[in-house]
Amino acid sequence: MKKRSSSKTAKCLCGGIKIKIVGKLRHVLNCHCSQCMKTHGNFATYTNSPEKNISYISKRTLKWYNSSTFAKRGFCTKCGASIFYKIKKSDTISISAGMFDNPTKLKTQSNIFTKNKLDYYNLDSRIPKFKKYNK
Template identity: 30%
Template sequence: MESGIEHSGACLCGAVRVKARTQGTSIGACHCKMCRTWGGGPLFAAECGSDVEFEGTEHITTFSSSEWAVRGFCRRCGTHLFYRLKKENHYAIPVGLFDDRDVWEFREQIFIDQKPSFYSFAEKTRNLTEKEVFQLYSGE
């Protein structure tokens, strides 16, 4: 694995283990409708780039949720394992998978314009709308 901070963890049943490197301890929340439908609420994830390794890959099932992304989960217990951009092979890993749960800092919220009004967070974060997210990743 490349330089950075290594994190490891597993799905609920332990059939899939993950090791990933992040450049820091920041996490973000995605409020898009797909993430909220997938998990019943916002997706809290650590950005891991492509530096991710899985054990137990025979237990991973994927779903192509859009033309640009794939979502992975454990076929035994249903745990959400990753959101991956197809083009860049960039992974966002749900932070709850990792064993070191107390090291994270909540820094960013994306698709903030799709966040329902029934919840909000006290932390001061960088907040990006859907348009801002697509501009950031498309380079426009």
């Protein structure tokens, strides 16, 4: 799918973390892996951007949790929002799509890690699904 060209802001519930992003955002991946389920309390909805395109308007409540040897997750220490997923060696960063306001101009691109999906919800059959990762 094509990426979107835009400049937009995104923030957590309390506003302690607020970012501005220039350039293109990837469309949204719904991640059903067990780590996202545990961190977000449900499946995660991530867009993605080159990290250099992000500037912090505020990050006073941002903290990072090393969720594995190769990845970390950024969250707000005040309101508890789960915001970022970052593969440490990557120059991109995943951003929770719920941080944005309408119109996001994003679409849901696919469901990933559906092998870990829990049984209480159904997937939209119109959206491609992958057992593991797929860009």
